Amino acid sequence: MSPELPDRRTLPLFPLNTVLFPGASLPLQIFEERYKRLLQDCLDSDERFGIVLIKSGDEVGQPAIPHPIGTVAHITQVNEMRGDRFLIAVTGERRFKINTITRHRPYITADVSILPDVDSEEARPESESILRQLNEYLSLITGLQGGWTSEVRTSRDPAALSYFIAETLLIDLSEKQQLLEKPSTVSRLEAEAEVLRRDIDQLRERVAIELRAKFSRQ
Template sequence: MQIPLFLLHTVLIPGAHLPLKVFETRYLDMVSQCLKNNTPFGVCLIRSGQEVGSAGEPWPVGTLATIEQWDMPKPGVLHIEVVGTERFSIVDQDKHGELITATVEIWPADPELEIPARYAGLVEFLRAVLKDREDVDEANLENAGWVSWRLAALLPVSNEIRQQWLMLRDPVMRLGEILEELTRLADERR
């Protein structure tokens, strides 16, 4: 699959929403094409370089982004909201001016695995955080992949840590990494 890449200093987690302000010509053109053709684009964390100006170097794993809403408050500026869908690996990439396109391999969705008892505290933590949300299906709180992605999106961690979680294919292993990081964060606050 060939897709354009939007390089950012953020990691898009599958299932998470991300608002973006688009003003660079390369990305305005890209978003216009994606809207016109109803196609996704890839969001990748920048490994080196900047968001604005010449294209940076992406991490090798990113997330497909589907545009859910858009608005043009003034000429030359688009506000879009995207949702992360599948993860992908970059197989090959090309530069077209300042826009990077990539041939990507789409990863399968996380397997639906039950959450081991040792991670029950993570489920209770997430349940407490989401308690006022009406759109949370209780059954999702039994799915290791869903819980790990929600926690990965919510926790105040560095982009590098979030990227490492994105690159893990096993949702139970991801829960283990998240628990380690939460424990480390709690220890720092003592």
């Protein structure tokens, strides 16, 4: 996280069909001229850019309409590839809200407000129980795939944990965006607990079906 980011700022935007969470890493391949320009501008000024889920439109071509809340991305690695392409790695920092789009070309820029992580410490009791749910969830998934998993080792900071869980959950992009937009750590953890309860029930049923099928063949 980067607490030194100003509360309000102008930020270049990169609309994508993905949701980046604070603390998560993401590889990106840059090949469009507008985003090569964005990359160069960010590198020249040691600037961040914002990753936002596309609400309507496409990644390639005309500027897409983004969801109003995204995540500041810090460039951590840049590799130049053949064909005038770049493979970069970014890490999510803070969430932001788009106030106004200030420019559409050559790439989108916006006036944004950096969003705080509200009531993180109040969420600590919730974070302990949800971590147990997460371990069962991952154990069931890997078991169905024929593997095994050790206990999750991650930050016990409630805000960081809430983002880690949101990144880990195998849910669609609209659900991930809803988690990113939650106004507080408590509300995000509560929503994740509901998702985990729902999916754990479904996974348990799948395990039971597979076991019955296995024993019926013996």
